[in-house]
Amino acid sequence: MLLPEHTLLKPVSLDQCLIMLRDLTAGGGERLEKAQLIAGGTDVIFNMRLKFFQPEHLVSVRRVPELQRIEELDDGGLRIGAACRLVDLADDPRIQSRFPAFKQALDAVASAQVRNMGTLGGNVCLETRCWFTNNSEEWRQGRQGCFKTDCEHCHVIPSSTHCHAINNADTPPALMALDAMLTVQSARGSREVPIAEFYRPDGMDHMDLQPDELLTHITVPATRDRNLFMKYTPRKGMDFSLGAIAVRCGGQGERAENIRIVLGSISSAPIVLVEPARVIEADGLGDASIEQAIEQMRDELGEVTNLYGRATYKKQIAKTLVRRALVKIRERV
Amino acid sequence: MAKHIMSLTVNGDTREFAVDDRDTLLDVIRNQMALTGTKSGCNTGSCGICTINNAAGEAVLSCLTPALEWDGESVTTIEGLEADGQLDAIQQAFVEFGAVQCGFCTPGVIMSAKALLNKYPQPTEAQINEGMAGVLCRCTGHIKVKEAIRNDFRLRINKGAESGSGR
Numbered sequence: 104m105l106l107p108e109h110t111l112l113k114p115v116s117l118d119q120c121l122i123m124l125r126d127l128t129a130g131g132g133e134r135l136e137k138a139q140l141i142a143g144g145t146d147v148i149f150n151m152r153l154k155f156f157q158p159e160h161l162v163s164v165r166r167v168p169e170l171q172r173i174e175e176l177d178d179g180g181l182r183i184g185a186a187c188r189l190v191d192l193a194d195d196p197r198i199q200s201r202f203p204a205f206k207q208a209l210d211a212v213a214s215a216q217v218r219n220m221g222t223l224g225g226n227v228c229l230e231t232r233c234w235f236t237n238n239s240e241e242w243r244q245g246r247q248g249c250f251k252t253d254c255e256h257c258h259v260i261p262s263s264t265h266c267h268a269i270n271n272a273d274t275p276p277a278l279m280a281l282d283a284m285l286t287v288q289s290a291r292g293s294r295e296v297p298i299a300e301f302y303r304p305d306g307m308d309h310m311d312l313q314p315d316e317l318l319t320h321i322t323v324p325a326t327r328d329r330n331l332f333m334k335y336t337p338r339k340g341m342d343f344s345l346g347a348i349a350v351r352c353g354g355q356g357e358r359a360e361n362i363r364i365v366l367g368s369i370s371s372a373p374i375v376l377v378e379p380a381r382v383i384e385a386d387g388l389g390d391a392s393i394e395q396a397i398e399q400m401r402d403e404l405g406e407v408t409n410l411y412g413r414a415t416y417k418k419q420i421a422k423t424l425v426r427r428a429l430v431k432i433r434e435r436v
Numbered sequence: 437m438a439k440h441i442m443s444l445t446v447n448g449d450t451r452e453f454a455v456d457d458r459d460t461l462l463d464v465i466r467n468q469m470a471l472t473g474t475k476s477g478c479n480t481g482s483c484g485i486c487t488i489n490n491a492a493g494e495a496v497l498s499c500l501t502p503a504l505e506w507d508g509e510s511v512t513t514i515e516g517l518e519a520d521g522q523l524d525a526i527q528q529a530f531v532e533f534g535a536v537q538c539g540f541c542t543p544g545v546i547m548s549a550k551a552l553l554n555k556y557p558q559p560t561e562a563q564i565n566e567g568m569a570g571v572l573c574r575c576t577g578h579i580k581v582k583e584a585i586r587n588d589f590r591l592r593i594n595k596g597a598e599s600g601s602g603r
């Protein structure tokens with residue numbers, strides 16, 4: 104079965120790539136229609152196979168040298184090119200020793216095969232997912248469409264006025280906990296966006312990224328804080344997360360300063376838990392305080408969907424992940 | 437659609453092909469090179485059956501990548517493991533430990549195992565589980581596959597000496 108018709112373009116420099124994006128998207132139109140970036144292709148080709156993505160052009164970042172490098176910053180932070188492969192990052196001793204949450208999230212993505220192909224930029228910019236668009240065109244045609252396929256309907260929350268597809272990528276919660284900064288570039292210029300401000304709670308338009316823009320770098324600043332990532336999934340070593348969590352926390356033992364708790368794969372954007380973090384900062388990481396933090400998070404999950412599990416089950420997963428992650432982080436020095 | 441000329445080295449054999457933008461690497465290997473050892477399963481990255489090795493000996497999914505992205509590159513498929521009529525140690529181990537039933541997954545499973553052993557010549561249990569999680573076998577239950585992988589190292593040492601000291 105052939106992929107949908109398209110033209111593959113292979114720029115060999117960042118400038119050439121940005122000019123292609125500018126020219127291809129100049130006429131306006133939907134983000135995914137004219138030109139779509141392809142890095143490892145593990146999600147783009149998947150979606151094209153389902154005839155969900157049908158871009159006129161694919162612009163490959165595989166040969167853009169500027170995007171393939173890891174730069175060491177003076178303070179021990181890392182500036183990572185968006186087209187670096189997940190496997191190379193997971194095998195990098197600097198990431199292993201400095202950013203355990205990031206390393207654990209990289210290892211959690213799919214399978215060895217996918218990590219050998221997939222890139223960090225592709226993971227950070229992963230399209231949101233739901234069971235409707237995850238099926239073939241033939242299957243979808245037997246049903247009503249959805250917001251993403253030109254119909255005012257959401258299969259996940261039928262009464263909703265917007266798309267509830269999930270941000271199912273594993274590295275974003277970890278990068279958010281670590282305060283990563285994204286560099287986004289277009290022929291118009293370049294800008295920096297804290298990853299915490301990059302995602303939006305809208306399955307259709309989930310990123311602060313224009314059609315002519317490209318993510319070029321992910322900068323992870325140095326930190327002395329303990330940090331970790333965990334993912335819950337039925338089948339370890341392959342499946343997307345039913346829920347994921349990343350925590351970064353200063354202080355030692357039960358003392359917690361500057362704690363950041365981020366839930367992934369629950370909603371259209373990763374969720375930074377605010378009240379629970381406040382409780383832990385005030386009362387520490389003792390069992391009672393952790394339970395109190397969990398009580399506080401209920402209102403912060405937003406509308407939880409039935410996607411890939413009942414909403415009540417997913418709330419339970421979120422609570423359990425918070426408990427497990429906080430108990431574990433207090434054991435870290 | 438317009439065709440493009442690309443070159444690809446498969447198992448040491450370099451050829452040029454006229455390829456469509458819509459062709460995947462799997463399409464070229466199976467339909468143009470007529471190397472049908474590599475199977476097409478889900479075509480969406482979930483089963484691992486189409487696994488081949490890239491030039492660095494890493495496992496990649498040939499179904500999930502446009503052929504044109506591989507212009508000028510070199511890959512190894514299941515047909516490329518045997519040398520001079522001799523099975524590779526991992527193939528030998530699969531035979532010895534009966535890690536094959538219907539055989540449909542076997543090319544993908546062996547190429548995944550080969551990549552795992554390229555990275556970790558003596559893999560730990562965790563490394564085997566991790567490295568093999570991306571490929572599904574519906575028959576063997578994966579236990580015999582793991583046995584074969586654990587014994588690959590021994591077979592490699594014994595290679596040339598009498599073989600078949602397993603079961």
Ligand SMILES: Cc1cc2nc3c(=O)[nH]c(=O)nc-3n(C[C@H](O)[C@H](O)[C@H](O)COP(=O)(O)OP(=O)(O)OC[C@H]3O[C@@H](n4cnc5c(N)ncnc54)[C@H](O)[C@@H]3O)c2cc1C
Nearest residue numbers: 142143144145146147213221222224225226272273318481
């Ligand atoms: C079987 C299977 C299991 C998977 N399991 C997981 C999982 O457990 N966890 C997980 O997180 N993901 C999973 N994935 C999804 C995907 O493989 C990974 O997220 C991977 O990191 C995507 O990277 P890529 O380079 O292949 O992206 P591509 O497919 O090349 O691109 C993905 C998206 O990002 C955009 N993009 C790529 N690079 C850039 C850039 N530099 N700037 C702007 N936009 C860009 C593309 O246009 C596209 O929309 C799975 C995929 C498969 C097939």
Ligand code: FES
Nearest residue numbers: 477478479484499
């Ligand atoms: S056919 Fe490629 S992963 Fe299933």
Ligand code: FES
Nearest residue numbers: 537539573574575
């Ligand atoms: S032997 Fe039949 S699927 Fe693996």
